[in-house]
Amino acid sequence: MSKRNSEESSISDVLKSFIEANKLQNGLDKVDVREAWKNVMGPGVNNYTTDVILKNTTLYVALSSSVLREELMYGKEKIMSILNEELRRDVIKDIVLK
Numbered sequence: 650m651s652k653r654n655s656e657e658s659s660i661s662d663v664l665k666s667f668i669e670a671n672k673l674q675n676g677l678d679k680v681d682v683r684e685a686w687k688n689v690m691g692p693g694v695n696n697y698t699t700d701v702i703l704k705n706t707t708l709y710v711a712l713s714s715s716v717l718r719e720e721l722m723y724g725k726e727k728i729m730s731i732l733n734e735e736l737r738r739d740v741i742k743d744i745v746l747k
Contacts, residue, residue, distance in 0.1 A: 678740050679703045685735040686710070689728075694721075706742035708732070718746045 668674055682703045687695055700711040708729075712718045721728065725744045733739050 678736075681736055682708060682732070682740060685732050689731050689735055703740070706740065708741045708744045710744065710746050712746060721746055 668677065679702075683701045686698070686701045686708075690698070694717065697712050697714040697717050698710060699713050700709075702709045710721075712721070725746070729741050729744055732741055
């Protein structure tokens with residue numbers, strides 16, 4: 650029977666190293682950004698959101714309302730900072746509303 654390794658690691662450290670070793674962070678970011686958009690923007694904006702896609706550091710948001718799109722254009726910087734705060738790191742560098 651083999652002996653156990655005496656080095657102890659927390660689960661979060663093991664998961665971080667697994668994510669880094671398998672290059673899964675980009676995929677996790679895509680999922681996390683969708684959830685952050687839903688949480689931050691609320692049900693009013695989510696009703697008009699048709700798609701949220703993260704490509705590299707740019708967030709593409711498709712909206713079904715041109716009026717809402719114009720309204721959100723004025724607050725892109727604030728939306729970006731709130732989403733990055735929700736994600737706890739700088740994932741989004743630009744937002745494209747279409």
